[in-house]
Amino acid sequence: xxxxxxxxxxxxVPEGENLVxxxxxxxxxxxxxxWFRQDPGKGLTSLLLxxxxxxxxxxxxxxxxxxxxxxxxxxxxxxxxxxxSATYLCAAGETSGSRLTFGEGTQLxxxx
Amino acid sequence: DGGITQSPKYLFRKxxxxxxxxxxxxxxxxxxxxxxxDPGQGxxxxxxSQIVNxxxxxxxxxxxxxSREKKESFPLTVTSAQKNPTAFYLCASRGLAGGRxxxxxxxxxxxxxxx
Numbered sequence: 001x002x003x004x005x006x007x008x009x010x011x012x013v014p015e016g017e018n019l020v021x022x023x024x025x026x027x028x029x030x031x032x033x034x035w036f037r038q039d040p041g042k043g044l045t046s047l048l049l050x051x052x053x054x055x056x057x058x059x060x061x062x063x064x065x066x067x068x069x070x071x072x073x074x075x076x077x078x079x080x081x082x083x084x085s086a087t088y089l090c091a092a093g094e095t096s097g098s099r100l101t102f103g104e105g106t107q108l109x110x111x112x
Numbered sequence: 113d114g115g116i117t118q119s120p121k122y123l124f125r126k127x128x129x130x131x132x133x134x135x136x137x138x139x140x141x142x143x144x145x146x147x148x149x150d151p152g153q154g155x156x157x158x159x160x161s162q163i164v165n166x167x168x169x170x171x172x173x174x175x176x177x178x179s180r181e182k183k184e185s186f187p188l189t190v191t192s193a194q195k196n197p198t199a200f201y202l203c204a205s206r207g208l209a210g211g212r213x214x215x216x217x218x219x220x221x222x223x224x225x226x227x
Binding site for chain 1: 143155206
């Protein structure tokens with residue numbers, strides 16, 4: 001059974017800092033990997049989706065990488081802003097692509 | 113404006129009652145999902161459906177039921193058999209074609225509290 005772990009559970013940084021959030025998964029036979037953002041009391045917003053054949057995806061200040069062989073993905077946030085404060089979740093898609101297994105998230109606080 | 117709607121936003125239930133949570137999407141997505149989120153935790157899959165009139169149990173289906181009579185709608189019933197129903201419930205959908213193939217999109221959630 002796939003297990004997804006996110007470290008650290010919480011992170012506090014000053015505004016302007018570049019940062020990396022980590023996601024690891026136990027079964028490397030994933031179909032894809034998706035990163036989400038969740039604001040308090042809200043639903044999830046999809047940030048990036050990396051297909052299993054890809055190494056990375058970029059959207060604005062966000063860059064997500066995928067290394068299937070080591071069971072790891074990272075989300076890089078450049079020049080962090082207070083508006084980036086939220087919980088970030090990663091989810092591994094199973095081989096058919098039909099189901100996602102979620103990590104518990106990293107709660108990010110960017111201080112002005 | 114395409115998206116996923118969930119209603120109600122807040123729901124209160126007495127012990128022993130069944131309640132139904134609504135989820136509607138106008139994204140023309142084939143697959144739909146129900147997740148449960150408890151404080152400080154990730155999401156756990158309750159049920160999912162990949163086509164109309166078909167659905168599969170997720171990891172925590174006990175005490176829940178679903179139906180998929182229309183492509184746009186995937187209601188979730190929380191029955192009195194669910195021992196700890198107080199949680200945040202999230203509905204999602206996934207497209208099987210197009211530019212954002214296989215990406216899951218989420219609704220705003222329903223917070224259920226048992227009194």
